[in-house]
Amino acid sequence: MPAGVAGRPNLNPGMTRLVRADRLAAELGVSGELHVKDDSGNPTHSFKDRVVAIAVEAARAFGFTTLSCSSTGNLAGAVGAAAARAGLRSCVFIPHDLEQGKVVMAAVYGGDLVAIEGTYDDVNRFCSELIGDPAGEGWGFVNVNLRPYYAEGSKTLAYEICEQLGWRLPDQLVVPIASGSQLTKIDKGLRELIALGLVEEKPYRIFGAQAAGCSPVSQAFKAGHDIIRPVRPDTIAKSLAIGNPADGPYVLDIARRTGGAVEDVTDDEVVDAIRLLARTEGIFAETAGGVTVGVTRKLLKDGLLDPEATTVVLNTGDGLKTLDAVASGSRPTAVIRPDLAAFRAAGLA
Amino acid sequence: MPAGVAGRPNLNPGMTRLVRADRLAAELGVSGELHVKDDSGNPTHSFKDRVVAIAVEAARAFGFTTLSCSSTGNLAGAVGAAAARAGLRSCVFIPHDLEQGKVVMAAVYGGDLVAIEGTYDDVNRFCSELIGDPAGEGWGFVNVNLRPYYAEGSKTLAYEICEQLGWRLPDQLVVPIASGSQLTKIDKGLRELIALGLVEEKPYRIFGAQAAGCSPVSQAFKAGHDIIRPVRPDTIAKSLAIGNPADGPYVLDIARRTGGAVEDVTDDEVVDAIRLLARTEGIFAETAGGVTVGVTRKLLKDGLLDPEATTVVLNTGDGLKTLDAVASGSRPTAVIRPDLAAFRAAGLA
Numbered sequence: 001m002p003a004g005v006a007g008r009p010n011l012n013p014g015m016t017r018l019v020r021a022d023r024l025a026a027e028l029g030v031s032g033e034l035h036v037k038d039d040s041g042n043p044t045h046s047f048k049d050r051v052v053a054i055a056v057e058a059a060r061a062f063g064f065t066t067l068s069c070s071s072t073g074n075l076a077g078a079v080g081a082a083a084a085r086a087g088l089r090s091c092v093f094i095p096h097d098l099e100q101g102k103v104v105m106a107a108v109y110g111g112d113l114v115a116i117e118g119t120y121d122d123v124n125r126f127c128s129e130l131i132g133d134p135a136g137e138g139w140g141f142v143n144v145n146l147r148p149y150y151a152e153g154s155k156t157l158a159y160e161i162c163e164q165l166g167w168r169l170p171d172q173l174v175v176p177i178a179s180g181s182q183l184t185k186i187d188k189g190l191r192e193l194i195a196l197g198l199v200e201e202k203p204y205r206i207f208g209a210q211a212a213g214c215s216p217v218s219q220a221f222k223a224g225h226d227i228i229r230p231v232r233p234d235t236i237a238k239s240l241a242i243g244n245p246a247d248g249p250y251v252l253d254i255a256r257r258t259g260g261a262v263e264d265v266t267d268d269e270v271v272d273a274i275r276l277l278a279r280t281e282g283i284f285a286e287t288a289g290g291v292t293v294g295v296t297r298k299l300l301k302d303g304l305l306d307p308e309a310t311t312v313v314l315n316t317g318d319g320l321k322t323l324d325a326v327a328s329g330s331r332p333t334a335v336i337r338p339d340l341a342a343f344r345a346a347g348l349a
Numbered sequence: 350m351p352a353g354v355a356g357r358p359n360l361n362p363g364m365t366r367l368v369r370a371d372r373l374a375a376e377l378g379v380s381g382e383l384h385v386k387d388d389s390g391n392p393t394h395s396f397k398d399r400v401v402a403i404a405v406e407a408a409r410a411f412g413f414t415t416l417s418c419s420s421t422g423n424l425a426g427a428v429g430a431a432a433a434r435a436g437l438r439s440c441v442f443i444p445h446d447l448e449q450g451k452v453v454m455a456a457v458y459g460g461d462l463v464a465i466e467g468t469y470d471d472v473n474r475f476c477s478e479l480i481g482d483p484a485g486e487g488w489g490f491v492n493v494n495l496r497p498y499y500a501e502g503s504k505t506l507a508y509e510i511c512e513q514l515g516w517r518l519p520d521q522l523v524v525p526i527a528s529g530s531q532l533t534k535i536d537k538g539l540r541e542l543i544a545l546g547l548v549e550e551k552p553y554r555i556f557g558a559q560a561a562g563c564s565p566v567s568q569a570f571k572a573g574h575d576i577i578r579p580v581r582p583d584t585i586a587k588s589l590a591i592g593n594p595a596d597g598p599y600v601l602d603i604a605r606r607t608g609g610a611v612e613d614v615t616d617d618e619v620v621d622a623i624r625l626l627a628r629t630e631g632i633f634a635e636t637a638g639g640v641t642v643g644v645t646r647k648l649l650k651d652g653l654l655d656p657e658a659t660t661v662v663l664n665t666g667d668g669l670k671t672l673d674a675v676a677s678g679s680r681p682t683a684v685i686r687p688d689l690a691a692f693r694a695a696g697l698a
Contacts, residue, residue, distance in 0.1 A: 009369075009371065017361060017392070022358065023358070023434070023436060041390060041392070043387075043390070043632075044631075080631070081627070081632075082631060084372075084627060084628055084629065084630065085631035087372060094681070096684055101672055104672050104675060104676050105668075105669070106679075107680060108624065108633055108668065109627045109628060109633070110624065110628030112683075112697060113680075113681045114683050114684075114685060114697060115683070116684075116686075117684065117687065118686075123687065125687065126687035126688070129689060130692065135698035278430070278457045278458045278459060279433055279458060279459030280433065282392065282393075282429070282431060282433040283392075283430075284426075284430065284454070284457055284458070318394075318669070319454075320450075320669040320670065323453050323454075326457055327449065330452065330453040330455075330456035330457050331452065331462075332443070332463060332464040334461075334463050335464040335465075335466065336463060336465060337465075337466050338466065338467045338471045338472065339475070339478075340479065340482055343479065343484060346463070348440065348461060348463060
């Protein structure tokens with residue numbers, strides 16, 4: 001990267017809250033320190049702003065003029081916003097049948113938004129084709145040809161967690177798995193801080209979290225396999241729904257090397273966990289946050305997480321983007337006439 | 350306030366980004382420093398987290414056990430989340446015909462949510478009745494009986510803006526007007542910093558921004574009146590839709606005393622301004638942010654804002670909460686088959 005990064009327009013993501021979650025800890029039977037790293041506080045409300053920030057700088061260094069990606073949600077908004085702020089053209093590719101809310105988020109920043117008549121896999125295949133064609137010259141696809149840079153952005157999660165803990169390593173981390181890249185980069189970030197002497201070296205354990213409806217890494221971990229068998233995703237946790245996760249084998253290595261594990265929870269458990277986190281700590285997570293909190297609860301129940309240790313659970317996105325997951329159970333307690341008699345009759349006094 | 354505030358669970362809002370907005374400045378013809386104070390970065394994504402944080406501490410000091418409010422949106426989420434984190438019961442009152450998204454946000458934190466068969470005015474009247482009744486004992490309504498504390502929370506916007514400018518006053522601020530409380534408290538905050546010697550004293554001008562469909566303060570300012578004539582709100586900027594703003598007369602005083610003004614923009618101008626801010630700076634504002642950016646543009650055109658001065662424009666909320674405002678114009682640029690011929694035919698290469 002060239003010097004002067006700080007002087008160029010960037011969304012400046014990161015340094016999100018590390019929330020000490022004592023009320024969640026009490027409900028889960030955790031006596032040690034429990035923290036939630038809440039990345040819903042990023043500019044477009046997901047951890048994707050971190051990785052895109054690095055991709056933008058790489059795009060500038062390579063002289064790319066168009067920032068692009070394939071996406072079904074969080075990444076589209078992050079790329080659109082970052083390109084707008086940086087003064088780059090953007091062109092984002094999405095499946096044609098995306099929910100309207102996600103389309104609005106992807107389009108509002110004024111870049112080109114191309115709906116592809118096909119599945120997300122078709123979108124990805126088309127993007128790879130475009131990169132190899134003269135039409136794609138000068139295009140930086142953040143999650144394809146800029147991926148090596150992009151992925152490094154996740155290391156900032158590790159840096160910040162240690163800094164916010166007072167420059168010490170947590171004992172345990174629970175990290176969601178989509179492609180698996182984020183988990184591997186958090187491990188890399190922790191090892192870098194150790195190598196630099198910025199934190200005292202000690203063992204830490206990394207746990208991966210998946211939704212049962214898309215759990216190829218969890219299945220491989222439990223079966224003792226080194227190879228990931230791809231699945232067809234079927235879960236409400238759409239931001240984690242990658243059926244053939246590229247970094248899956250590395251995730252298995254890290255979970256095994258550090259003494260962690262990979263676990264999955266059902267969609268019902270995801271919704272319960274979103275509600276648990278909201279009710280105890282006032283954090284409204286997207287479904288991916290429900291996956292990590294749900295897996296944390298399951299790992300504690302199974303004795304795989306130490307309840308006396310210092311644990312950090314990641315929430316990588318925002319509940320406002322996945323309202324449907326909790327809509328059916330989020331209704332008024334009572335509907336009443338505006339008078340005290342009605343209020344008393346509803347048993348609310 | 351009792352000591353030890355920092356040690357008690359709180360959502361810890363504030364210290365949101367002050368974004369240097371050079372691309373927006375260029376489009377608006379501003380040659381001075383233009384900044385956007387982006388309060389969408391707060392925990393529940395509006396400035397309401399600031400005022401509620403103070404109300405929570407006041408509620409604790411008074412021994413209240415239930416946190417409550419009347420709300421049609423941002424405040425409901427802020428109170429629900431803050432109460433959850435603080436371990437207080439919450440009971441939020443809303444009109445029965447609220448949009449589903451807002452109901453989900455108000456309900457997800459697990460407090461009681463009571464839908465009132467009536468208008469927002471009916472909800473407010475009922476809340477005042479409840480405070481005077483034994484049934485309301487121990488209840489802290491953040492925007493009623495806790496209002497004197499609650500309102501002070503807006504001063505933190507002034508403190509942070511000066512700190513983020515390197516402990517100096519801006520020359521001009523553009524602030525949205527709902528009840529008018531926020532604008533008066535920002536003025537108070539600036540005067541406190543001057544009195545304490547934390548910033549060098551110099552003139553600053555405060556401008557108020559309303560939507561044309563709810564512009565009683567703007568109308569009074571332009572007519573040279575001291576009294577606000579209430580209106581029936583009809584605007585997409587629902588978070589600013591208070592037809593009889595309690596602090597309106599104080600806003601008039603401040604705008605006149607500081608050499609500012611109060612202006613309003615149409616709903617179409619609000620939508621244009623939301624898009625302008627998104628396209629230039631990657632900030633997706635709620636309608637209230639469209640009001641301040643739109644008014645900024647209008648004041649510059651009319652020569653009321655100095656384009657060479659240091660100006661701060663407030664964005665107090667998040668575009669994800671008012672998606673409908675921009676939905677109709679946020680569609681894909683093109684819908685194509687996943688092949689290069691279709692891509693070229695769409696003119697995107």
